[in-house]
Amino acid sequence: MPDAVIHSVSTCDARFPLPPGAGTDSLHTNSEYSFAVTCLSGENGLRGTGIALTLGKGNKLVCEAIEMLANPLAGTAIEELMADFGRVSRKLADDPSLRWLGPHKGVVHLALASITNACFDFWAKSRGKPLWKLLLDLAPDEVVRLLDLSYLDEVLSERDAVELLQGQLASRNTRMSILNTGYPGYDTSVGWMGYDDQKVRDLTRRAMDSGFKAFKLKVGSDDQDHDLRRAAMLRECIGDSGALMFDANQRWSLPVAVRMSRELALYKPTWIEEPTHPDDIHGHALLAREIVPIKIAAGEHIPNRVVFKNFFQASAIHYVQADCTRLAGVSEFLTVSLLAQKFGLPVVPHVGDMGQLHQHLVLFNRIGLGQEPLFLEHISHLRDHFVFPATVADGCYKTPQQPGASCDLKLSFAGNP
Numbered sequence: 001m002p003d004a005v006i007h008s009v010s011t012c013d014a015r016f017p018l019p020p021g022a023g024t025d026s027l028h029t030n031s032e033y034s035f036a037v038t039c040l041s042g043e044n045g046l047r048g049t050g051i052a053l054t055l056g057k058g059n060k061l062v063c064e065a066i067e068m069l070a071n072p073l074a075g076t077a078i079e080e081l082m083a084d085f086g087r088v089s090r091k092l093a094d095d096p097s098l099r100w101l102g103p104h105k106g107v108v109h110l111a112l113a114s115i116t117n118a119c120f121d122f123w124a125k126s127r128g129k130p131l132w133k134l135l136l137d138l139a140p141d142e143v144v145r146l147l148d149l150s151y152l153d154e155v156l157s158e159r160d161a162v163e164l165l166q167g168q169l170a171s172r173n174t175r176m177s178i179l180n181t182g183y184p185g186y187d188t189s190v191g192w193m194g195y196d197d198q199k200v201r202d203l204t205r206r207a208m209d210s211g212f213k214a215f216k217l218k219v220g221s222d223d224q225d226h227d228l229r230r231a232a233m234l235r236e237c238i239g240d241s242g243a244l245m246f247d248a249n250q251r252w253s254l255p256v257a258v259r260m261s262r263e264l265a266l267y268k269p270t271w272i273e274e275p276t277h278p279d280d281i282h283g284h285a286l287l288a289r290e291i292v293p294i295k296i297a298a299g300e301h302i303p304n305r306v307v308f309k310n311f312f313q314a315s316a317i318h319y320v321q322a323d324c325t326r327l328a329g330v331s332e333f334l335t336v337s338l339l340a341q342k343f344g345l346p347v348v349p350h351v352g353d354m355g356q357l358h359q360h361l362v363l364f365n366r367i368g369l370g371q372e373p374l375f376l377e378h379i380s381h382l383r384d385h386f387v388f389p390a391t392v393a394d395g396c397y398k399t400p401q402q403p404g405a406s407c408d409l410k411l412s413f414a415g416n417p
Contacts, residue, residue, distance in 0.1 A: 003077040004042045004126035009070045011063040011114075012037040014411055015056065018381050021194030026220030026251040028055055031194070033354075033382060036062035036110060037409065038070060038118040042078075048122025049407040052114040053325045053352030058107070065111035069095060073115070082123050083145065089116060089331050090148040105303035109328055116329025117357060121405040131330075131405040132360040136172075136368055140165035143368075147335045148328075151306045155313070161338050168370045175367045182396030183362050185355075185378040186214035186243065190234075193218040197233060204237045211395030214243035214375055216273070219264070220251030228263055235267040243375075247273035250301065254283045261291040271297040271319050278302055284316035297321050300350040304328065305335045312343040319374075320345050324361060325352035330405075333361055341369050351377040355390045356406040359397045385410055 018031040036059050040048035054062055069092055073081070081088060092115065093099065098108045124131040135143065144161045190203040204215060217234050219227040227246075235244055246269050252260060257275040264272065272294060276283050278301035288296050299321030302308050311317050320340045324333035333349075340347050347365055349358045355378055365371040376397055383389040387408040391398040400406050 003079040024194035025249040034059040038114040048118040050114040050118025052110040112328040125404040132363040135364045186375040191217035216245040220248035271295045273297040285314040321350040323350040
């Protein structure tokens, strides 16, 4: 096939104010979603779009880091780039000056996420395939060459990764039905902290009418009785058969997390999400032991594969909320997914991309890795800003058919929308 060349790289600081209350939780109270956007341009209108999520003015910093990191990609043929992308990603992440700012976390890592996601989008479009199909069409060793497995040698070598993928090849056909049935979603947008009780009830009933069977409520307010009352309210709304998750967004200290998790257990949560500070691996491990059988979900602010490895080794989480707009893009997401498979943990992504890109990745995880199709988070606030918005019907994501990673936005790359 002709090898498309990346001719130029540009960035866009894209910010989208939300309606009052939308997107709010116990710590993040500004209703604005922002994408640090990378655009790779090629011949004949070919363009790759990558995004990383921020929440406002910090977006500018990520865009500036993209400009510094991505310049070497101009003039590169995409097939050559992706044939050994793991090495390329490692080289970008280990920039001798910018690495000091992390390493492998924060502003520079978010920039790498946006760049990496643009590369995968450009590649899939150049091959005329949706990203999920491109990934499934690759041989196991080709998938592994996309990954940076450094610092994982003792738990996930290249050989281990290839064997995990090869071990699933024979049974793939038994999992292909997900392409027709769609991937189950859960609705986060019913339970923002800034919504009053009546709005939560109304949105929940609307979501149930749309086929959703799983819902998430923000907790961690200053008034803990308020959290418990709303938990009871939402459980009553959805009935005993609905799945209910609680998200504290890191608000609680460890003692408060233990107490609140035990009190919230009355409402039969599928998980308690981000119960305390995301860097406190020991705290999560202790909490997991203290609140059995309640499960912990985390990953939205776990910055890289190495920290995920430590969480897994410590038995500190049960649901892996990896996010390719917070990790270093598609490549590191796949790495964390392989790690999770090695440890027998389910991947239930946090969707900083609003589900646009992750709808491809969960299909790969289901078919290519044998992961159980539990849920994919659904947040609809930016739907109108995407060229090909994710389609959700009867509570399930429908399989995207357009070439690429579904990240193209309706905006000018000259500046803000």
